[in-house]
Amino acid sequence: DVQLQASGGGLVQPGGSLRLSCTASGFTQDFYAISWFRQAPGKEREGVACITNSGKSTYLHNSVKGRFTISKDNAKSTVYLQMNSLEPEDTAVYFCAVDPGRLWCVRPEAYEYDYWGQGTLVTVSS
DSSP: OOEEEEEOOEEEOTTOOEEEEEEEEOOOOSOEEEEEEEEOTTSOOEEEEEEETTSSOEEEOTTTTTTEEEEEEGGGTEEEEEEOSOOGGGOEEEEEEEEETOOSOOSOOGGGOOEEOOOEEEEEOO
16 A cells, blocks of 8 residues: 655754654655645645755745755655745645655645645744
8 A cells, every 4th residue: 555654844943954854664666755735824735846856856835945844855755845044924734645656746635645745834923
């Protein structure tokens, strides 16, 4: 079974940093992408970052470019979302998800992703 475990959320002041982790297991496909989504209260879930298992293709939403980076450690089967210069608008529940068979990253759409981890709450507040 495919399993995703997200962690790393918390409370941080504006301008602070957090690193989210998504540990994945159970994949049999040669190609897939792992993405981070977020959902703020009263808003739709939006894709913010993507990386393919090869690491050759990545995507970052315009709203987080220059502040967030996505990376992966194959040895640990883990994808990271490093979030710097956090803003109150970044407050949301963050989810990681897998799209099996994806070769290239584009803006992630939730309906394309088959497997989801549990969310981790990020709160940016003074």
